[in-house]
Amino acid sequence: MKKKENMETELIELAELFKVFGDSTRIRILYDLMQGERNVTEITEDLAMNQSAISHQLKILKMAKLVTAQREGKSMVYSLADEHVKTIIAMGKEHIEE
Amino acid sequence: MKKKENMETELIELAELFKVFGDSTRIRILYDLMQGERNVTEITEDLAMNQSAISHQLKILKMAKLVTAQREGKSMVYSLADEHVKTIIAMGKEHIEE
């Protein structure tokens, strides 16, 4: 069993993680990336949103380690960081589809 | 494959679900209920918070169908609605513990 304080910290971190999933722009970005890697312009077009808004949200996703980025010439190409992202989204879907 | 609009709606619902998990008070309530059912007073004591704050958050959890409530005399006893809650939290933990 963990110490009470550690548990509290862990729960706060958990909430912070889920908070990242809890925004429709960010979820749409993640879903877009589930189809394959994309640069910022492509994501901006796919979501039909402001480029700056997308960049701001990508930053949050990157800080949460849900996506990774690599430069390719002038563009930055984003991808999902790992399989957990897909699993977490799949779990959420299951709950909704009841 | 789903229609584009249905997908959008589903993603928005997903975001709304995760938003519910994305608050430390609510996550702490869920974790508390993972140990067993509790009435409002007990939750209030376990989290050492204001009773009204707890009630407000319980309402949000109930609307999201993450918890259920039943009256027992003067108290309302809350429980986790289903196993998905535990699974989703477990998935989140996995991502964090890397």
Next chain:
DNA sequence: TAAATATATGATAATATATTCATATGAACG
């Protein structure tokens, strides 16, 4: 049925969050 206990609710204030606009930074290429 009045008092006590348990919970819920509405309004308010404080805080957090997302989007937009303007602009900065960085890379490629003539």
Next chain:
DNA sequence: CGTTCATATGAATATATTATCATATATTTA
């Protein structure tokens, strides 16, 4: 090396969210 294209960033605004306070509602019991 100046221009163009791609992305990031900071400030400002608008909106959403949370906790608290005061109080209402509901149940039990003296």
